[in-house]
Amino acid sequence: MGRDLVQIQVMDGRQVTDTDRAARRLREEVRKRVGGEVARRRLEHPEPIKVRWSPSGRPVQSPAVVLGTGNLTRQGDVTQVPEFFRSLPRRQLVVLGAPGAGKSVLALLLARELLTSWQDGEPVPVLLSLSSWRPAVTLRRWMARRLRALSPELDKRTAQRLVDEGKVMPVLDGLDELPVALHARAVQEIETAVAEGVPLLVTCRAAEYESTVEESGDFLTRAAVVELESVEPEAAITYLEHSKVAEDRRWDGVFKALRRAPKSPVAAALSSPLMLDLARTAYRAGSTDPGELLTGKRFGKRREIESHLLERYLPTVYAESSDTRYGPEQARRYLTVIARRMRRDGTFDFAWWQIDSLITGPLVGTAYGCVWGWFFSLLFGPVVGVIAGLLSGACGYVAYAAVRSGRKQVYIAKDALHGPRATLLRYGLLGALSGLVVACVVGVVVGCWLHVAVHVPAGTAWVYGLLVGAGLGSATLLGSAWGAYQLSRAWFGLTKRLPPRLMRFLDDAHELGVLRQTGAVYQFRHARLQEQLSGGGRPSKGSILEAEWDGRWRWKPLLPFVPAATQFGFALMGLSIVAMVSYMASSGVSLDHRSGSKPSTSVSSLCNNDATGQTCHSIRTLTWTVPAGSSVATELGASARRSVSVLGLGGGMEARGCAKASVEVGVRLKGHAARPVVVTVGQRDPSGKGRALDRALRFQGELPVSVTLRRLDREPCDLQFAWTEPELTADIYAYARSRFGVPSAD
Template sequence: MLGGLDTGDKIASIVGAVLSAAAIALTLMARRGAADARSDAQLDRAAAELAALVRRQWDREARNRGLIHPEPLAVRWASTPRPVSPSAADILGPAAGRATRLGLHGDVTTVASAWRQLPARQLVIIGAPGAGKTSLAVLLVRQLLADNQTADAVPVLLNMSAWDPAVHLDTWLARRLADLYPRLGRDAAGRLVTSGRLVPVLDGLDEIPQRMLPSALIALNHAVTADRPLVVTCRAEEYESLIGATGTPLARAAVVEVEPVAGAQAAAYLRAGQIAAERRWDPVVASLTTDPSGPLARALATPLMVYLARTVYADPRADPATLVGFADPAAIEEQLIAGYLPTVYRTRPAAPDEHRPPRPYSPDKAISWLRVLAEHLRDRNTSELAWWRLPAAVPVHGSVFLLVWSVAIGLTASAVLALGGFDYISVGMSLSSVPGFGVDLGWPYIPVATTAVALAANLVSWYFVTGPRRIRVQPGLMVAAIVGGLLSALVLGVLDAGLGDPGPSDVATYVVFGFVFGLCLGLAILPGASELVSPRQSMREDRNVALAVALAACTGVTVGGAIAGFTQRGFAMGFLLAVVLVSSASCWGRFGFALLLLVVLGRLPLTLFRFLDDAHARGVLRQVGAEYQFRHLRLQEHLAAQSAAQTSRR
């Protein structure tokens, strides 16, 4: 009887334990499911926010580039006959049947629907320089965003020149996403990439350095093995050479080539939006339609040249019939490129900024400044104009720039202290108390020491601080940091009270310095909810980081000096340390000094950002995140060649 009860008790215990374990497991699964649901909802919100930001970005860029009004040029494309594509069976799978090659074709309005029809949704767009590959990519992104089918996968257009194939594509995509759209945050950006909620539209494969192209193609193939959607653009000859060298096409990607603009297409675009009685374009239209293989038709065979022709001769007083008189297509192209900037800066004012009215710029000065920037990009072998790389545009060696910059910091800081009435002898570091020295450096110590520290900071930051910085701290943490700073000051005050009798001024000093110190540590540099990163915003964020670090250092050294009884010396050394940190150990400090030198040399305007914003609004530059690019590489090369010719004449 008792044995039966004991056995029953054991069985009941076992059953209870099993049921308890099952209940715990179900609870954990329910919690995990709820967490997953919350995570999915957060990812949905991040994707929706990214889609809104991308749409806003490329709607603005499309307007600036003239891709919306008038209607875009009806550029056509078709499956390329070049030996660069996988087989039809590799691209279409069983649906290929007996087909040996694809027969895709269409225009700028149908590229999105053609991309959706591909089983792997992988597409490579190739074409001649100026053929409109980037414009086609921009319009593709806008079409995909306008379609509900892309609600789960957001197309994002990125320039490939910044990609080092040694970095995994997913890692690079997540970094670029967080840099371009900082509101997302790095965690959400990474999850959007790894969860397949992103359609990378990668522009300019040919802009990757030549020696890195084979490894770039291998890395792309490795990244899209799981049939991930992808769009890549590249110059046709460069892509054919790359595939010929590696022998491996890109995964399951269909390859289409942008076709030359037909004479009738160019004629229709040139006359679009004109007054019905306008007859200025008649000779050009007649030449394009009656002589489709003539020099004018060959020159206007790319969207770039058609756009330039329409822009250069938009003024009713200009006579486009002069184009008919050229016998060489290259001469026509040179005429259009040379006439573009004078026309833009003479007849096309920039769109008004919401804070500043448009500013007129002399065409000669504007072109001169743009030549300097184009020369800078040519020397760096890049197309990305980044403000933090401007020191490389100063016409001296980098080591000379660092030395001059360091001397300027030392002399400026010393002069400010002298004007402030500080006694260098009392502030200077005395070595007389050190056994074996017995030397008092006196006043020369300050400028010499500051210059030395600035040079050391410059050398370190030149190699390690290679781009703008951003502090992303939650506002709640900023409040906690301020409270922590005040508590730290209170502790220091209590310790100081045990050593002496601090007065009211000392207490106030601790409170002020504690607040400032905490504020600097908790400084939140966060963009607005709908903001996109921009060059000007990126510069301001880096400046704020430098100021926060400098103020924190100044506060810490000053408080330490005050506690040690050397208030004047402590403040002076804290000030000097702040000047050094804010000036040298930041991209913003180097940029400011480089710009000042370039202004003194007459190479750039003091209000550089305003000039670049204006050029962007006029369509001369395009903006991608915190960087600018010239509207087209042909324009950059033309300006750089003019700059080189001017230098050789000198």
């Protein structure tokens, strides 16, 4: 139980297992793919560029006596690498070189040659790009996954057995495409995973590999190291001579210049395999004139020649590929937008969260404004709703802009285990989680508040709580890094500046070699191309990952939640201001003497000391004298420019000046009497409880208020009755109650 069954056959005296048959099928699949890639890149039309290599002089390998390379060929060109590789005692090799030196082409040609001469029992060379690997996943497990992608007929167990039994030769291209912080760990894992006797090829940029060895001390101890050189003028002439038709004399002037001045700008430009291939393609047509590269005024410097050839780079790459979905002009337009984003942010990295259109911020603010504006218009009417919507929308936009300006909405650790597509998915989940949390919290709070404060029936209150919560949750999702990317991507897609499916385009450009993937970001494989497309100076040396946040901030893993918290907090702050103003404007209507017994009026000041200084406001008090055994009648007037729902009387009442005396306060408004209030000397009634009308009264404009003060005691003294800040209390939720069909509060 639990053991794998392996079928074994004997052919020609040799045991053949299921794994052997799987290796044969894998070899056929990989050979077709590699052959197609060689043909697509036209590497043999007419022949590969004779890029020279020699043992690296950098301190990055074991001594020759350990490697057993003392008596081996010390140099050659790319066509001789297979022979050199087979002669290595341990058959493990690291190929270093500058950007554009031809490392990937060498790996491709070596894999093709080894696959062609492959024999049963030998490991199958499989070309794998290291950009999608992270050392947190073992190399063997990752290789097994990639084998299943290359050969869908392989099941999981068979793919893993192929790797574990040493029947796969890893040809690992682009160690430098891993995040810098992972280089040492990757080298350690490769050293451990590749068993003794299993062939191996690794390519890497020379400076990055040397830096890794120098800083960590880790290197591939069983691997010889060679380094690619620049293309010599004679090799460049031979390549171009063999690429043109017979009797074509257009290149003669260039050939003479290369021989006469091997250090001239044109010779320096054509020393790169990339530029040499571009030159061949650019001047393939008989109507073109390669002699223009010798024009001093136009092409007097190497950079000017390279810029001219780079202009033809994208049309060449995309025109020659039959697999790409994008035309040369499309690709150039899209990549130009990307390069300009990188120049704007001052980095050589490109990440999906850098896509930010001008309309995204306003749309996020509008989402907040619409939700809060609708809710406040439901509570206080359209005027307050518009004000609330504008203020909360503006606050949401300001918060979004503040977060985006510093790119403080995404945190990617230097040892990120996931590539761009996986990071986008994870931030989509984080955005959805933030939106869900906001929706739940707001929905519960709004539902409870409507039920308790406005007396909306529970079912209706929860429905509106759900609507408000869902709206704000959606606004929060739009304001997240993932939501902002989706809005911006859609806008750029509608305006034809980026493809509708950006990640697919980036993957396509990566497959074509235009971009290289480094962790969660992309980079232009050739920095000069980024410079060319951005229309600016040389690309910055900064990384967007380093610019995200000061590394000393220990809470930076919480960075993904900053946009939601900031935008939601700013919106709440704006709404608090609206609610405060609305409450202050609707809480009461002041009363003044109009006729009848006239009270004395006094004004006092009440001051408070706080952190901002001393704050004072005035307090108005009306005082009546009520003789013993009598009553006093007066009429007060109230005026309001708005329609209000009056619930009763407000302000503080106090009786003084006559011990054991008490007075009954009676109030009538338009024939509706408030509940009588009895005020006794020495007792203060500041709360106003018991001063409500028998029912709420709606009025607008002038309203007379009849007040009767009647003594209830027989004390032979005059009583002083003081009413501080006399007012009519208003129901600030009257509008909401009417909208919800709830009777006005008693």
